[in-house]
Each structure stands twice: as structure tokens, then as C-alpha cells.
Amino acid sequence: xxxxxxxxxxxxxxxxxxxxxxxxxxxxxxxxxxxxxxxxxxxxxxxxxxxxxxxxxxxxxxxxxxxxxxxxxxxxxxxxxxxxxxxxxxxxxxxxxxxxxxxxxxxxxxxxxxxxxxxxxxxxxxxxxxxxxxxxxxxxxxxxxxxxxxxxxxxxxxxxxxxxxxxxxxxxxxxxxxxxxxxxxxxxxxxxxxxxxxxxxxxxxxxxxxxxxxxxxxxxxxxxxxxxxxxxxxxxxxxxxxxxxxxxxxxxxxxxxxxxxxxxxxxxxxxxxxxxxxxxxxxxxxxxxxxxxxxxxxxx
Numbered sequence: 001x002x003x004x005x006x007x008x009x010x011x012x013x014x015x016x017x018x019x020x021x022x023x024x025x026x027x028x029x030x031x032x033x034x035x036x037x038x039x040x041x042x043x044x045x046x047x048x049x050x051x052x053x054x055x056x057x058x059x060x061x062x063x064x065x066x067x068x069x070x071x072x073x074x075x076x077x078x079x080x081x082x083x084x085x086x087x088x089x090x091x092x093x094x095x096x097x098x099x100x101x102x103x104x105x106x107x108x109x110x111x112x113x114x115x116x117x118x119x120x121x122x123x124x125x126x127x128x129x130x131x132x133x134x135x136x137x138x139x140x141x142x143x144x145x146x147x148x149x150x151x152x153x154x155x156x157x158x159x160x161x162x163x164x165x166x167x168x169x170x171x172x173x174x175x176x177x178x179x180x181x182x183x184x185x186x187x188x189x190x191x192x193x194x195x196x197x198x199x200x201x202x203x204x205x206x207x208x209x210x211x212x213x214x215x216x217x218x219x220x221x222x223x224x225x226x227x228x229x230x231x232x233x234x235x236x237x238x239x240x241x242x243x244x245x246x247x248x249x250x251x252x253x254x255x256x257x258x259x260x261x262x263x264x265x266x267x268x269x270x271x272x273x274x275x276x277x278x279x280x281x282x283x284x285x286x287x288x289x290x291x292x293x294x295x296x297x298x299x300x
Contacts, residue, residue, distance in 0.1 A: 045073060046096065047097060048088045050106060051085070052103055062274075085159050086158065089109065119256050122278075122279075124276060130238050130239070131162070133232055134232075135207070135229055135230070136205045138226050145170040153167070153178070154198065154206035156207075158187065162209045169294060170231070195208055195216050199223050240288075262280060
């Protein structure tokens with residue numbers, strides 16, 4: 001009986017050992033790549049374009065440029081639009097967007113208030129400046145701001161240099177305030193809409209970005225026949241490309257390098273042409289000092 005139990009135990013242990021004997025041998029010196037994750041979440045680059053031109057115009061013009069950035073970064077790009085320049089500044093301050101194309105006053109305010117960073121500036125027709133143009137309907141008899149007394153005036157945005165601050169400075173030079181000087185004022189929240197307001201006699205006058213005006217009449221030549229320029233401001237530093245203070249330095253450097261090299265790439269040049277830009281360049285913050293000086297003279 002004793003031998004029977006020993007034999008049974010031996011057979012049981014042998015049966016249990018069979019799978020182990022058949023198991024795959026593992027060579028600890030053999031290197032194998034780790035399996036890749038099945039999905040990879042890539043956060044989009046969020047880009048804001050201030051409403052210097054209307055939302056539809058922004059989408060049509062900037063889509064090739066944003067697609068170019070996405071290709072170079074190998075990540076999706078999301079266009080973020082807001083009605084006012086101030087709302088875009090809020091997004092930059094909070095980290096809600098990574099990159100933005102802003103107006104000059106928005107940059108001056110953002111740099112002062114929360115450390116907005118100047119990344120690059122567009123060069124247009126070989127220069128990095130623009131002007132505020134005072135425009136009226138083509139059949140208007142007005143020859144200057146003084147002749148618009150008692151009329152309807154279209155401002156573009158509450159913190160626009162060319163579309164608000166400069167025309168208000170002209171009114172103040174006449175010893176007036178906008179509330180007393182004009183019969184009525186309103187905001188269009190884009191320069192191309194201000195141009196159309198004048199062209200369609202909705203407004204007796206407006207002050208608009210010279211670059212947008214040139215771009216608009218190139219695309220819609222009839223606007224040149226429906227409006228007339230009666231005054232041009234001194235030069236201001238061109239609206240820049242900026243980032244907020246929360247952006248990673250490595251990403252800011254990569255974005256700047258892509259922008260500065262765009263004109264050397266056929267696809268990049270095509271994207272620049274779509275927005276009417278020769279190339280992007282590095283500029284000194286000092287080119288915006290005249291905007292700062294204007295801001296101090298204009299009452300809110």
C-alpha cells in the first residue's frame with residue numbers, strides 16, 4: 001500500500017510538471033520593442049485671430065496658413081475666433097490659446113497687463129507699418145474729420161488703434177468728444193465690415209486699417225469705387241503675432257522658427273499670399289511706442 005501511494009504521488013507531480021516543461025523559454029538578453037499604445041491623444045494648437053477682418057474673411061484667408069502650421073508641427077490646429085480684441089487677450093492671458101494674430105493696441109495692453117509676448121510681425125510690401133485711413137462714401141463732400149460733425153461714424157473695436165483710438169484723437173484735436181461731435185456711433189467689430197458700412201451709406205465715415213483696406217479693394221474692386229480716403233494717419237507698428245505668458249518656451253521657439261522660414265518654402269509662400277503677407281520677421285517692441293503714446297491721449 002505504501003508503494004501504491006508513492007507511485008500515485010510521483011505520477012501526479014509528473015502531470016503537474018508537464019505544462020512547465022512545455023512553456024516558452026525567455027532569453028533575458030533578447031531586446032524587444034515595447035508595444036505601442038493603440039491610441040495617441042494629440043492636443044490641437046489653438047490659434048486665435050482677432051476680428052480685424054470678419055469671421056468669414058478670416059476663415060478664408062487664414063485657413064492655408066493654419067494648415068501649414070499644422071503640417072510643420074505634425075499636430076491639428078484649431079482656429080478660435082471671438083467678437084472683440086479684448087476677448088482674444090483674455091484667452092491669451094488664461095492660456096486658452098497658444099498663438100494669436102492681434103491688433104497693435106491689443107498687444108500694447110496685453111504686454112503691459114499680463115506679459116503678452118511678441119513672437120513675430122508680418123512684412124507687407126517690404127514694410128512693417130500700417131496707417132489708419134479715414135474713409136467716406138465716394139459721393140461725400142467731406143474733406144476731413146471736421147466735415148463729419150453731426151454724422152454717423154463706424155468704429156471697429158473698443159481697443160482698436162486705427163479703428164477707434166486714432167479717429168477719437170482727431171475729434172479731440174477739434175476740442176470735441178465723440179458723444180458730442182457725432183450724431184451716432186456704432187461698432188462693426190471688423191475693418192472690412194466698417195468699409196462696407198461706409199460703401200453702403202450705413203455710416204458717413206469710418207477709420208480703418210490701411211492693410212485691410214488694400215486687401216479688401218483687391219478682392220472687391222467695387223469698394224474702391226464706393227469709398228474715398230480723406231485722411232491718413234502717421235505710421236504705426238504693424239499688428240503682430242503673439243503668445244501668452246503660459247506657453248512653453250520650446251513651443252514658442254518652434255512656432256517662431258516656422259513663421260520666419262515660411263517664405264523660403266513654396267507651400268509657405270502660398271499661405272502667406274493668401275493673407276497678403278510677404279514674410280514674417282522679428283521686430284523690436286519699440287515700433288509700438290507710437291501706439292502707446294496715442295493710447296495715453298485718448299479718453300475711454
